[in-house]
Amino acid sequence: MDFLARLGLSIPLIQAPMAGTSTPALAAEVCNAGALGSLALGALGPDEARRQIAELRGLTIRPFNLNLFVHKTPQPDLKGETAWLDALAPIFAEYGARPPSALETIYQSFAGNAGMRDVVMEAKPAVVSFHFGLPDAATITALKQAGCLLLGSVTSLAEAELSHAAGIDILVAQGWEAGGHRGMFDPDAADDRLGTFALTRLLVRWGKLPVIAAGGIMDGAGMRAVLDLGAVAAQLGTAFVGCPETNADAGYRALLDSDAACHTVMTRAISGRPARCLANRFTHFGQRTDLPPVPAYPRAYDAGKALNAAAKPHGETLYGAQWAGQGAPLSRAMPAAELVARLAAELAATRP
Structure with a gap:
């Protein structure tokens, strides 16, 4: 062909x-x-x-x-998902918010x-x-x-x-x-x-x-x-x-243009499946050894998106799904x- x-x-x-x-x-x-x-x-x-x-x-x-x-x-797992939401709760609280009461299959x-x-x-x-x-x-x-x-x-x-x-x-x-x-x-x-x-x-x-x-x-x-x-x-x-035609927000673009581009991390914490992301506060959280298992994709993503939505109005953009590959330092806007x-x-x- x-x-x-x-x-x-x-x-x-x-x-x-x-x-x-x-x-x-x-x-x-x-x-x-x-x-x-x-x-x-x-x-x-x-x-x-x-x-x-x-x-x-x-x-x-x-x-x-x-x-x-x-x-x-995925099949809902009430016990496991509740444990995950409880682990996220202190971060939500930093921004005057609470995690979802339950997770949904958003996609x-x-x-x-x-x-x-x-x-x-x-x-x-x-x-x-x-x-x-x-x-x-x-x-x-x-x-x-x-x-x-x-x-x-x-x-x-x-x-x-x-x-x-x-x-x-x-x-x-x-x-x-x-x-x-x-x-x-x-x-x-x-x-x-x-x-x-x-x-x-x-x-x-x-x-x-x-x-x-x-x-x-x-x-x-x-x-x-x-x-x-x-x-x-x-x-x-x-x-x-970095192209202006994408939906990437200002925080994502700024992070891509920073030293974080040199330190991408493979994480499940944001969405429930392995994904490579620019190093940010969410990837740092995901590296903790005391966390319960991350719920399945895309149910974990329901919590991840809620956390990002809670943090952004307070000027915190580092809980986003800021996906990027290892070639990120070569990015050109x-x-x-x-x-x-x-x-x-x-x-x-x-x-x-």
Whole structure:
């Protein structure tokens, strides 16, 4: 498969979906600049998803990617969740607030989600990508029959094998360096923590599916490195966080531009799944050894978002989900189209 030709891309670049941070405006600017823009639907319900897809379609006529979260729906655990809320209570109290009385499953998985499946089937985007797992066989078949190219995020060869058997077209090799949520199918399984280079090369040598490399890639030199390893494209997320088109708030942007960018932390404390975040007060809290087990994703995220909402009016921004990869110190704040052009020029300059 000629990935670039199929989508009409002028640069082998995908903007990572980044739920909560990316926007239709960001995806459109990336698409219009010749790369593949992505719109994250994992944190949205059907109505808002339709609205954002319509907004994106009003800003670009080029192919784009819709991204879905396919996580296991958690079962409430009253005792464990109460213990977690009790552990957070003293921090809430610092800001004159109390934690939620109970946790809710704030995001619905794409697995078995008829409403979101209808949204995606109506949209028939050029690309659909999955994080945390894979939908059922009927959904994959329907999307492929609709002409969608299917991308699956994997962190291991075992997940790649499952993706190949399910009918995924291209793998997104997410290295340990990557910012945001680790795409492990089972967040409680042993994690070999493969880096982007090792995982990309392993999957390229395996050879059953094309590979897109993701994690720690911030500039044209990094893109060239993974292309030389056999990837068909590079997926960049943290590189785009500082763009004015994202939803990143002032606190997130300031932290990305600080020394914290040199000290990212993999944590479950914010959302309930492993995710790489800029070092902040929440990641520091999550490193305590006296904490009860973190509730499952996304129920823990209900508490995390409530804490951030309680702290921000008091000028405290360091309880946010300020996701970033290990390449964060290389971040450059500029409009998305300008960044894509810069990356294209840097990539071209690496040719012999």
